[in-house]
Amino acid sequence: xxxxxxxxxxxxxxxxxxxxxxxxxxxxxxxxxxxxxxxxxxxxxxxxxxxxxxxxxxxxxxxxxxxxxxxxxxxxxxxxxxxxxxxxxxxxxxxxxxxxxxxxxxxxxxxxxx
Amino acid sequence: xxxxxxxxxxxxxxxxxxxxxxxxxxxxxxxxxxxxxxxxxxxxxxxxxxxxxxxxxxxxxxxxxxxxxxxxxxxxxxxxxxxxxxxxxxxxxxxxxxxxxxxxxxxxxxxxxx
Numbered sequence: 001x002x003x004x005x006x007x008x009x010x011x012x013x014x015x016x017x018x019x020x021x022x023x024x025x026x027x028x029x030x031x032x033x034x035x036x037x038x039x040x041x042x043x044x045x046x047x048x049x050x051x052x053x054x055x056x057x058x059x060x061x062x063x064x065x066x067x068x069x070x071x072x073x074x075x076x077x078x079x080x081x082x083x084x085x086x087x088x089x090x091x092x093x094x095x096x097x098x099x100x101x102x103x104x105x106x107x108x109x110x111x112x113x114x
Numbered sequence: 115x116x117x118x119x120x121x122x123x124x125x126x127x128x129x130x131x132x133x134x135x136x137x138x139x140x141x142x143x144x145x146x147x148x149x150x151x152x153x154x155x156x157x158x159x160x161x162x163x164x165x166x167x168x169x170x171x172x173x174x175x176x177x178x179x180x181x182x183x184x185x186x187x188x189x190x191x192x193x194x195x196x197x198x199x200x201x202x203x204x205x206x207x208x209x210x211x212x213x214x215x216x217x218x219x220x221x222x223x224x225x226x227x228x
Contacts, residue, residue: 004157033215040123042204042220043158050213090157098165100214101146101206105157 003027006091006106014114019078021109023091031096032074033103034058034066037088046089049074050096081113116141116207120219128227129197135190135222137205147188148206148216149179158204164188175199200226 004025013019023032030051035043045058047066055066063085065077078085088110092103121136139145146165150158162173169181179190188205202223206216 035218040220042120043218045215048215092158096214098146098208098214101148101208101216102160102163103150103158103216105159107157 002107004091004093004104004106006089006109008109009107010110012112012114013081015082017081017113019081019111021076021089021091021111023074023076023106025072025074025091025093025104027093027104028071029093029095029104030071031094031100032068033092033094034064034074034076035090035092036060037090037108043090046076078111081111083113086111086113116145116209116212116217118205118207118217118219120205120222122222123220124223124225126225126227127195130194132193133191133195133199133224135203135205135224137188137190137219139186139188139205139207141207141209141211143209143211146208146214147179147181148208149173149177149188149190150204150206150218151175152202152204152221154201161190161203195224195226197226197228199224 007022033048034046049068091106119138127133148163149161151161152158164171164181172178202221204221205219208214208216
């Protein structure tokens, strides 16, 4: 089984719908992240969490919210999806300190907003 | 703030030829550098990392990278590529000023032709 699991892997939805992407991990890491990948733009950080009570905005948090339900679970929500949120979304985990840069990624969730 | 520039969006090369994927970074503090690889329809996985010590770092699948502080570069090299190396490659930088959270470049698509 994968160390970082994302569900769903693919989702097609309509403008205005609420969407939740879920992430669970068995790495035992405190730090979890949500990134968005768009062709030619690389990965951009949406939200990150250093522990269950710590949630922080990344560079592109507008239109998104997150919930850290437990050390192992970190979900991303789009309250009212819009077409420019069509992208590949990745959840990742890491240790702390200088090892923070070594991320462990899930397989990704491809979201299409029509 | 830290940033990463990957100078080539696409690098075509023939099988068994050498390849270099270029990465430059900017940061006002000491940095930690990473290369990740993304195979089609998969998440990212760590190829190699520089945290300290020897500036020549060896990674998986025969890849290596050299940290050059004076040129603020961390170029990725492989002496002889295989078809299976066809993938997207991302350079990332982290630093203490950014809580060690990595910032990613826009990616370089390596295309290996037979």
